[in-house]
Amino acid sequence: MLRRIPTDQLSIEEAPRPRLERPDDVIIKVEACGICGTDLHIMEGHSYRPDLPFVLGHEPAGTVVEAGRAASEWLGKRVVITLFTGCGHCQECLAGNERLCANVVSDTGVFGVWGGYADCLLVHAAQLLEVPARLTGPQAASLVDAGATAANSVRVAMTREPASVLILGAGPIGLLSAEMLRANGVDVQMTQRSPRRRAAAQRWGYEVFGAIGETRGGFDAVIDATGSPAVFNDGVKALGPRGKYILAGYAIVPNADFAEVSHKEAVIHGIRSGSRHDLATIVGMAAAGTVRLPEIMTWPLAGINDAITALKDRRVEGKAVIIPASYSPGE
Numbered sequence: 001m002l003r004r005i006p007t008d009q010l011s012i013e014e015a016p017r018p019r020l021e022r023p024d025d026v027i028i029k030v031e032a033c034g035i036c037g038t039d040l041h042i043m044e045g046h047s048y049r050p051d052l053p054f055v056l057g058h059e060p061a062g063t064v065v066e067a068g069r070a071a072s073e074w075l076g077k078r079v080v081i082t083l084f085t086g087c088g089h090c091q092e093c094l095a096g097n098e099r100l101c102a103n104v105v106s107d108t109g110v111f112g113v114w115g116g117y118a119d120c121l122l123v124h125a126a127q128l129l130e131v132p133a134r135l136t137g138p139q140a141a142s143l144v145d146a147g148a149t150a151a152n153s154v155r156v157a158m159t160r161e162p163a164s165v166l167i168l169g170a171g172p173i174g175l176l177s178a179e180m181l182r183a184n185g186v187d188v189q190m191t192q193r194s195p196r197r198r199a200a201a202q203r204w205g206y207e208v209f210g211a212i213g214e215t216r217g218g219f220d221a222v223i224d225a226t227g228s229p230a231v232f233n234d235g236v237k238a239l240g241p242r243g244k245y246i247l248a249g250y251a252i253v254p255n256a257d258f259a260e261v262s263h264k265e266a267v268i269h270g271i272r273s274g275s276r277h278d279l280a281t282i283v284g285m286a287a288a289g290t291v292r293l294p295e296i297m298t299w300p301l302a303g304i305n306d307a308i309t310a311l312k313d314r315r316v317e318g319k320a321v322i323i324p325a326s327y328s329p330g331e
């Protein structure tokens, strides 16, 4: 439970079990829930400010254990979710782009609706996507936001058939983006400051540099998966003419060099997680073995503050995932 902002701790509490309210509501018993950089930013007070108290966790995977009468076909299914709920009838909502709805209602586990750092959570059936049996719960959880964000970033990068793409940051979003681009036959270079994550990407066969200046430059696209303001100017410098700077993070960049953007007629393209289609794409590729999945480290729900500390201390090579203690796979 998030009790105040800013904070460096979540409190471990008993909360009332969510109850079905609408006919299309379902309750998911959480098998696993990934931790995202956005969670840390929310706790630091540098991001969304949900009404408190609030249960974070926007990367859940689990099993539908209760369903309203309009959602009964989901009972017993293993699922992941799309995060956003919009107005439900605008053009963006109807196209599966609820995240871009002008009247967005909630982002599960971020604002509006409590999330997956819990034994169970309440979502609408329209958010559900079935998980293929080949994926474990932690693997599926690692794709909910990181995978959808990577799929959206790569979809945007692929619109101009790039010969080469630079990915900034070899965390889960960066690695999944690299895997998708490689599956599309695109030459990928990466940068990563932390030696642990740099070594992990190198083991996967990628060319990984410690700084943008060491790369060969002239890229058709740069995918910025760092969430850091420090890389923007050098990242734009690494673009070729009309290159695309694809922003998969939400950093505030105080000294952005727009002269460089204009000199190249570069395009800055923002990324907000991904669409239902993006989530389905990455889940399908992961289940088919077309992309490899980042290393997963797990913690029990009661150890979530240890997991958060490990992420902050850069001790997590790939994805940090929470496993609620009450989950048993045969249930």
Ligand SMILES: [Zn+2]
Residues within 6 Å of the ligand: 036, 037, 038, 039, 058, 145, 146
């Ligand atoms: Zn996230």
Ligand SMILES: [Zn+2]
Residues within 6 Å of the ligand: 086, 087, 088, 089, 090, 091, 092, 093, 094, 098, 101, 102, 103
């Ligand atoms: Zn809408």
